[in-house]
Amino acid sequence: MATPHVSGIVALLKHNHRHWLPTVIKSAIMTTTYTKDQDGNPIKDEYDGKDAGAFTMGSGHVDPVEANDPGGPIVCSQVQAIEPEQLNYPSISVSLGAKSVSKTVNRTVTNVGDANSVYTLKVDNPEGVDVDVSAISLTFTNEGGKQDFTVTLSIQGVPPKADKVSEGQLVWDSVKYFVGSPIVVIFT
Template sequence: MASPHVAGVMALIKKKHPTWSQAAIQSAIITTADDVDLAGNRFIDMKNWKPSNIFARGAGHINPPKAMDPGLVYDRNFNDYIGYMCGLKYNPTLMQRITGRKVNCTTVKNIKPSQLNYPSIMVTLSSKSSNETITRTATNVGKANSVYTPKIIHPANASLILSTNRL
């Protein structure tokens, strides 16, 4: 039943913000989701019956009033997805089925999964030490001159350096 609820929330947000893309609306929903229930309790990971973390539950439960005014959104466009699919090495037939047009991936800037401007970040970890620079572009859709502080959650076996602690 989540799908019709999400679709309804997306329709409400689109009504309030008609110029926002689907990606901006998705970002608003993801970044404002709650990680506690209505009583203020953390959600339970049904696998081990302990309080869940973001890796077990995803973004959390939709909070429609907060999603209406998220402050920041991470936007993407059609060409970003083309570059993403080319980076995943989709073949020309599959690309045409998905996009409805012929795509020549040799002429497109490939986008690695970690570089797609999505509210969360996915990086493949290996046993070898490696460095990767991840970039995100956030758009302020809230009050002018607002200040935002990033919330970083990562696995214990990974280290992270953030280039800025305030947006």
């Protein structure tokens, strides 16, 4: 049942923001989701009752009100062939293992929120992974302003067994807006 709901939200966003490209709409929806229920507990997987993860619920539960005013969705850039993790998506997914103990991804964000906004970084590290972000805050002087940053993900300590999946999140917090990007690390 997610498809008709998300399609309706897309129609609402396109109506309210006629200049937004499909990539901006997708980013606004993904970065404004939530992963906690009304009591502040992790959303559960309906199938097995365990905490739902990125492969169960994607970025999280869609919030159309927040998506309508996201503060800073990420817009995909036109670029030549690149590695999948370098796509300027509002999420980060990498594989780490013995052959690749660290990866750095580049992201560019565009402010669609208020001018003169400052977003402060909060990181929820995936288990077994150190996350290093090149900026601890992003400052925008106008709507439409862009900021670049890098995220380096490195195995912390002894690498977990192959096929283990670890999840975390980056959150840019301006007090008015919370812009979240899920992180998924697959160990190889």
